Amino acid sequence: MKPRPPTMRIKKRYVLAAIVPNYPSIDSKVLYVAIAEAITGLYGDGAGAALHHAVVFAGDGYLIARCSRGSEQFLATALAVVTEVDGQRVAFRTLATSGTIHALRRRMRQPVERPEREDLEVDGVIYEVHVRESQKVDLIEKGCNSQKLLFLVEQDLQER
Amino acid sequence: MHCTDICTCSYPAGDSSLTRMTMEAGALGFDTIVLPVEQPAVIGNVSVLPARVIETRHVREVIRDLGRTKEGQVMIVMAGDASFIRGVVPLRGVHLLAGVERQRKNAFDHVSARLAAEKNVGVTIDLFPLLYLKGLQRQRVLQRYADLLTLHRRYEFPFVIGSFARSILDQRSVREMTLLCALFGMEKEEVIRGLTSLPGVLHQLLPVRVVE
Numbered sequence: 579m580k581p582r583p584p585t586m587r588i589k590k591r592y593v594l595a596a597i598v599p600n601y602p603s604i605d606s607k608v609l610y611v612a613i614a615e616a617i618t619g620l621y622g623d624g625a626g627a628a629l630h631h632a633v634v635f636a637g638d639g640y641l642i643a644r645c646s647r648g649s650e651q652f653l654a655t656a657l658a659v660v661t662e663v664d665g666q667r668v669a670f671r672t673l674a675t676s677g678t679i680h681a682l683r684r685r686m687r688q689p690v691e692r693p694e695r696e697d698l699e700v701d702g703v704i705y706e707v708h709v710r711e712s713q714k715v716d717l718i719e720k721g722c723n724s725q726k727l728l729f730l731v732e733q734d735l736q737e738r
Numbered sequence: 739m740h741c742t743d744i745c746t747c748s749y750p751a752g753d754s755s756l757t758r759m760t761m762e763a764g765a766l767g768f769d770t771i772v773l774p775v776e777q778p779a780v781i782g783n784v785s786v787l788p789a790r791v792i793e794t795r796h797v798r799e800v801i802r803d804l805g806r807t808k809e810g811q812v813m814i815v816m817a818g819d820a821s822f823i824r825g826v827v828p829l830r831g832v833h834l835l836a837g838v839e840r841q842r843k844n845a846f847d848h849v850s851a852r853l854a855a856e857k858n859v860g861v862t863i864d865l866f867p868l869l870y871l872k873g874l875q876r877q878r879v880l881q882r883y884a885d886l887l888t889l890h891r892r893y894e895f896p897f898v899i900g901s902f903a904r905s906i907l908d909q910r911s912v913r914e915m916t917l918l919c920a921l922f923g924m925e926k927e928e929v930i931r932g933l934t935s936l937p938g939v940l941h942q943l944l945p946v947r948v949v950e
Contacts, residue, residue: 598907619872620921651917658914659869661907669907671766672914714758729754729906731761 588630589647594682595657595670599708599716599727600639604663609633609641612663616656629653634679640686641670642679650675667727698735700728741912741933742770744814744834744862744900746791752904759906760784766911770936772812772900787812791836794818797825804831812940814862820845827853833939834898836862839882846886854895860939861886861895863932865910865918866902883922890928896939899932 597604610633617626629649635642645653657670676682695707698717703726705717715735719726743763749755754762756773760781763771770785779786789812792803800815807813815826816837823846826832835854838846838861846861854861863886867879890897899919903909910918916929924932 619876651920654914655917655921658910658918661869667905667907669909671911712761714761727753727905727907728749729758730749731755731757733757734749734755 590630590644590677591647591650592634592676592679592682593643593645593650593653593657593672594674594676594685595641595643595672597636597639597641598669598671599718599729600710604636604666604668606633606636608664609636612660613643613653613656616660617652620656620659621652625652638686638688642682647677665725667725739930739934740770740937741768741930742772742787742898742900742936743768743903743909743933744772744789744898745903745909746774747904748773748775754906756786757781759903759909760786762906762909766909768912768933772936778810789814791816795822797822797829800826800832801829804829807831812936817841817845820847820850823850824853827859828857832857832859834860834862836864836902838862838886839864839867839879843882843885846889848889848893851889851893851895855893858896858939860898860935861890862902863897863899863919864902865900865915866904866908868918868921869908869910880922883924887922887924887928896935897928897932898936898939899929 613631617629617631629652630646631653632644633641634644643653654672657672660670661667674682674685695709697720698705698707704720705728706720708716710716713732715730715732717728745759748759756775760771764782764784769783770787772787772789774791775786775788778788788810790807791814792800793816794800795818804813812833813831814834814836815832817823817835819841827835827850863883868876871879899915901909912933916926919929
């Protein structure tokens with residue numbers, strides 16, 4: 579099949595967002611559904627279809643979503659209202675918008691490797707400890723259906 | 739530009755510690771955060787202002803609670819019906835009126851708007867329901883905010899925008915707040931004014947009195 583000439587193609591924009599917390603591995607398809615629901619909830623089916631949105635990358639705590647040019651504000655608003663994906667509480671922090679994926683990839687920082695810490699017991703619940711940059715510590719409840727999250731800093735752990 | 743965010747609880751009531759919420763607020767473009775804590779603090783470059791939230795149906799109880807206020811506390815009164823709002827807004831020491839979107843449409847009317855403007859009492863725009871409500875309930879909140887915006891443009895009472903976050907996952911950046919406020923027709927300049935208006939509300943200017 580002959581590809582569509584460049585002038586006939588839809589102009590696209592890409593939006594980079596950080597996924598908070600960054601450890602759950604979320605599938606692109608699940609992310610797409612969550613964003614699609616947010617867009618439909620805010621703007622309806624008609625406007626949602628005009629956005630031509632898609633998730634082109636998800637991993638390392640980042641997400642790159644695509645939309646048609648001129649609708650990146652709508653996509654960023656929809657990303658701001660997503661609070662849960664596949665039963666996990668998350669937040670998307672929009673960082674940048676660009677015309678190319680390459681430009682956004684340059685803005686993605688590699689996650690800093692931290693020495694692993696032992697599991698911690700808080701109020702009778704055992705948490706997995708994830709140490710992040712700037713002394714931030716994320717605690718995630720251990721178990722298959724873990725839901726409980728705690729967001730602390732090193733100082734809070736020392737005070738305990 | 740000194741942007742202020744309002745949050746409602748930190749660890750152990752919420753899932754994020756005070757330090758973590760303050761750090762997150764700094765990363766999201768705020769330099770002051772209001773939290774129901776006992777003492778003011780500065781963490782990194784972000785100032786923490788202590789707040790007290792009064793939630794009652796009786797004006798008498800609000801007056802009693804205002805008497806127990808510590809200096810430097812931001813007094814936030816949760817809105818009730820029309821008579822409650824009209825009774826509370828003129829009280830000295832009330833800084834912010836929150837939760838107007840939870841009340842009936844006529845609870846905050848043009849009389850309350852004029853009173854709020856005269857007494858320099860801020861009316862809060864809580865972004866939390868926009869994130870967590872869906873469908874008809876979110877539409878109702880958006881309608882209330884659009885109504886408030888109309889009154890604000892007419893009577894010019896202070897607007898204070900806040901995420902009212904209970905966790906770092908509920909906190910939003912200045913840019914995201916601008917986008918969310920655009921949902922009910924707020925302009926970017928109005929959002930910036932709403933994020934920077936708290937110092938003006940806290941330092942209420944009293945009428946000039948001639949002392950002989």
